[in-house]
Amino acid sequence: METPKIFESEYRFCEIVWEHEPVSSGELVKLCLEQLEWKKSTTYTVIRRLTERGVLKSEHAVVTSLVSREEVQSSESAQVVDRTFSGSLPRFIAAFTRRKPLTPQEADEIQKIIDAYKG
Amino acid sequence: MICALWIAVGLRLLCPFRIETPFGLLPKQTALFLQQAYEYDEDLPSEGAKKPKETKVWEAGEINAVSEGNNRVSEPKAATVLVTAAAWIWFAGMIFLYTHLLFHWHRIKKRVQEAVPAESQGIRFYQCDRILSPFLFGLAAPKIYVPFSVAGQELFYVLKHEAAHKRRCDHLTKPAGYALLAVYWFQPLVWAAYLLFCRDMELACDERVVKEIGEGCKKEYSQALLSCCTSHLPITACPTAFGEIGVKKRVKNILNYKKPGIIMIAAAAIVCVVITACFTTEAKNSSPGEQAQAKDTATHKGIEKSVTAWAKAFCDREGEVIYHMLEIH
Numbered sequence: 001m002e003t004p005k006i007f008e009s010e011y012r013f014c015e016i017v018w019e020h021e022p023v024s025s026g027e028l029v030k031l032c033l034e035q036l037e038w039k040k041s042t043t044y045t046v047i048r049r050l051t052e053r054g055v056l057k058s059e060h061a062v063v064t065s066l067v068s069r070e071e072v073q074s075s076e077s078a079q080v081v082d083r084t085f086s087g088s089l090p091r092f093i094a095a096f097t098r099r100k101p102l103t104p105q106e107a108d109e110i111q112k113i114i115d116a117y118k119g
Numbered sequence: 120m121i122c123a124l125w126i127a128v129g130l131r132l133l134c135p136f137r138i139e140t141p142f143g144l145l146p147k148q149t150a151l152f153l154q155q156a157y158e159y160d161e162d163l164p165s166e167g168a169k170k171p172k173e174t175k176v177w178e179a180g181e182i183n184a185v186s187e188g189n190n191r192v193s194e195p196k197a198a199t200v201l202v203t204a205a206a207w208i209w210f211a212g213m214i215f216l217y218t219h220l221l222f223h224w225h226r227i228k229k230r231v232q233e234a235v236p237a238e239s240q241g242i243r244f245y246q247c248d249r250i251l252s253p254f255l256f257g258l259a260a261p262k263i264y265v266p267f268s269v270a271g272q273e274l275f276y277v278l279k280h281e282a283a284h285k286r287r288c289d290h291l292t293k294p295a296g297y298a299l300l301a302v303y304w305f306q307p308l309v310w311a312a313y314l315l316f317c318r319d320m321e322l323a324c325d326e327r328v329v330k331e332i333g334e335g336c337k338k339e340y341s342q343a344l345l346s347c348c349t350s351h352l353p354i355t356a357c358p359t360a361f362g363e364i365g366v367k368k369r370v371k372n373i374l375n376y377k378k379p380g381i382i383m384i385a386a387a388a389i390v391c392v393v394i395t396a397c398f399t400t401e402a403k404n405s406s407p408g409e410q411a412q413a414k415d416t417a418t419h420k421g422i423e424k425s426v427t428a429w430a431k432a433f434c435d436r437e438g439e440v441i442y443h444m445l446e447i448h
Contacts (some may be wrong), residue, residue, distance in 0.1 A: 007246055007248045009234065009247065012235045034235065
């Protein structure tokens with residue numbers, strides 16, 4: 001299933017949910033007021049909208065996420081590669097390493113991922 | 120300083136009273152409504168007629184009210200109908216413009232409610248998804264709103280520009296200008312004045328930013344301006360948006376900007392004060408001889424008008440009208 005699209009300000013909201021879940025909506029309102037300066041009505045509107053989109057689950061005033069942070073990040077990264085490098089990952093990595101060379105540790109990590117994929 | 124001149128224009132539109140000075144260049148205003156004034160000259164022969172103790176000024180509507188009270192259906196004068204219709208059209212136009220302002224304000228408020236706070240170079244601002252360009256919004260506590268897509272060097276210039284708007288209180292003067300525009304909407308010059316005022320406001324902020332960042336960064340600032348260029352309608356009361364007005368003119372102004380010397384600033388200030396004094400005050404009254412002559416002409420014209428009104432009332436058998444005209448004695 002395709003990961004639902006999340007806008008940037010919604011992503012900041014989801015970060016609060018991922019950090020504190022499962023969290024009551026009252027507590028979530030308080031956290032959003034502190035960190036994002038959002039009004040109560042704004043927080044409830046966003047909870048409702050993300051619940052409809054399938055990003056969050058809200059049952060008995062307790063909010064949990066249906067999509068993890070890693071899933072959202074990988075979906076967004078794939079979108080960047082699709083949009084900018086016509087879906088070519090090698091080109092993306094080449095562009096990335098042109099600016100900043102890979103450390104030996106990073107190279108090993110990538111090698112392990114490729115091996116796990118091939119194997 | 121140019122914006123100070125626009126404020127003088129705004130104050131002139133706002134004030135219902137007129138100040139007279141010897142160097143005023145504005146012409147004297149004359150009343151445009153229909154009136155009939157009469158007074159008897161002592162030398163004119165008038166058999167049996169008493170001299171009036173006071174001058175009665177008749178307006179077009181009064182004569183009709185009197186004759187209608189006489190149970191005669193007299194047709195309302197065309198001029199009164201036109202004036203009433205024009206007044207209603209003006210009122211409708213004003214209400215429409217104020218409604219447009221409130222609607223626009225509400226729409227922006229809804230869009231920025233999910234903005235997330237951030238800070239850069241000591242300037243607090245808010246990042247937002249659903250806006251197209253950066254702007255300053257709010258009356259009592261204005262906030263700078265920037266789209267998420269603006270980052271890096273562009274963000275630096277945008278924040279400087281919007282902070283300049285905040286310091287100059289443009290978030291108050293722009294809606295105030297629009298409020299005046301809504302009242303004077305039938306005057307095309309006021310529309311032109313508002314558009315030019317908005318443009319001058321942006322140019323002034325650009326100059327402030329260039330003064331602050333140094334003339335070496337003019338090119339990068341112009342680039343940031345072009346990136347944030349929007350195709351909004353220019354007639355908005357709020358907010359003061361970054362790429363809104365006349366980008367071409369602004370880029371030219373930035374690239375040609377040179378810091379003015381102290382003498383230039385002083386000379387410009389003197390010119391502004393003189394222009395303000397001359398164009399916001401009216402010329403003082405003319406000499407007593409000219410005034411008396413004008414009064415004589417008005418008296419003769421008044422007598423002519425009152426005689427015509429009397430004759431008409433007599434022919435139309437409008438007893439009430441004749442009675443009221445006599446009542447003054």
